[in-house]
Amino acid sequence: QVQLQESGPGLVKPSETLSLTCTVSGASISPYWWSWIRQSPGKGLEWIGYIYYSGSTSYNPSLKSRVTMSVDTSKNQFSLRLSSVTAADTGVYYCAKGGEPPEDWGQGTLVTVSS
Amino acid sequence: DIQMTQSPSTLSASVGDRVTITCRASQSVNNWLAWYQQKPGKAPKLLIYKASTLKSGVPSRFSGSGSGTEFTLTISSLQPDDFATYYCQQYDSYGTFGQGTKVEIK
Numbered sequence: 001q002v003q004l005q006e007s008g009p010g011l012v013k014p015s016e017t018l019s020l021t022c023t024v025s026g027a028s029i030s031p032y033w034w035s036w037i038r039q040s041p042g043k044g045l046e047w048i049g050y051i052y053y054s055g056s057t058s059y060n061p062s063l064k065s066r067v068t069m070s071v072d073t074s075k076n077q078f079s080l081r082l083s084s085v086t087a088a089d090t091g092v093y094y095c096a097k098g099g100e101p102p103e104d105w106g107q108g109t110l111v112t113v114s115s
Numbered sequence: 116d117i118q119m120t121q122s123p124s125t126l127s128a129s130v131g132d133r134v135t136i137t138c139r140a141s142q143s144v145n146n147w148l149a150w151y152q153q154k155p156g157k158a159p160k161l162l163i164y165k166a167s168t169l170k171s172g173v174p175s176r177f178s179g180s181g182s183g184t185e186f187t188l189t190i191s192s193l194q195p196d197d198f199a200t201y202y203c204q205q206y207d208s209y210g211t212f213g214q215g216t217k218v219e220i221k
Contacts, residue, residue: 047210101149105158
């Protein structure tokens with residue numbers, strides 16, 4: 001049974017970069033797609049994007065200019081970076097196995113954008 | 116962007132009831148439609164993908180149907196564990212979620 005665990009700062013200042021890592025256990029990063037999704041009271045569930053183990057990506061067009069995803073196969077991890085954050089980026093961030101659709105999700109981590 | 120609209124937003128039902136939730140897409144998503152169940156404080160759990168394929172381990176009382184722009188999630192006999200919020204997601208063009216349907220106890 002695959003398990004995913006998000007990690008990273010719970011508080012990020014406006015205009016800075018949000019960085020999260022998802023550690024995968026119970027499955028190898030290859031040869032799968034891996035997703036990031038977020039949830040906020042105001043916007044509900046929002047698909048951020050996904051990355052293939054080889055590094056190919058697909059991002060939400062509304063976030064594409066600020067999003068970077070990467071994979072570290074040696075550590076069985078994948079990561080999310082979201083730049084120039086504002087309060088609107090506050091929410092629970094989930095990582096998940098699978099891209100279309102995300103099938104197994106981590107428990108989520110709350111990220112608050114505030115000074 | 117493809118918009119997904121669920122109805123109703125809230126549904127009151129009793130144990131044993133047959134429950135149907137509808138999800139409409141602003142344009143065709145073919146059959147690239149998933150359904151999730153979410154309980155408070157927990158991550159969404161995938162129930163159905165490709166509109167009607169039940170994920171392994173999901174009880175058979177859950178079923179999905181539809182194609183193109185209109186889809187339904189049916190729970191044939193509501194159980195106590197089924198009171199939760201349900202979301203649809205299209206993955207034909209990027210990924211968009213519906214706003215959710217809360218199934219509450221009547």
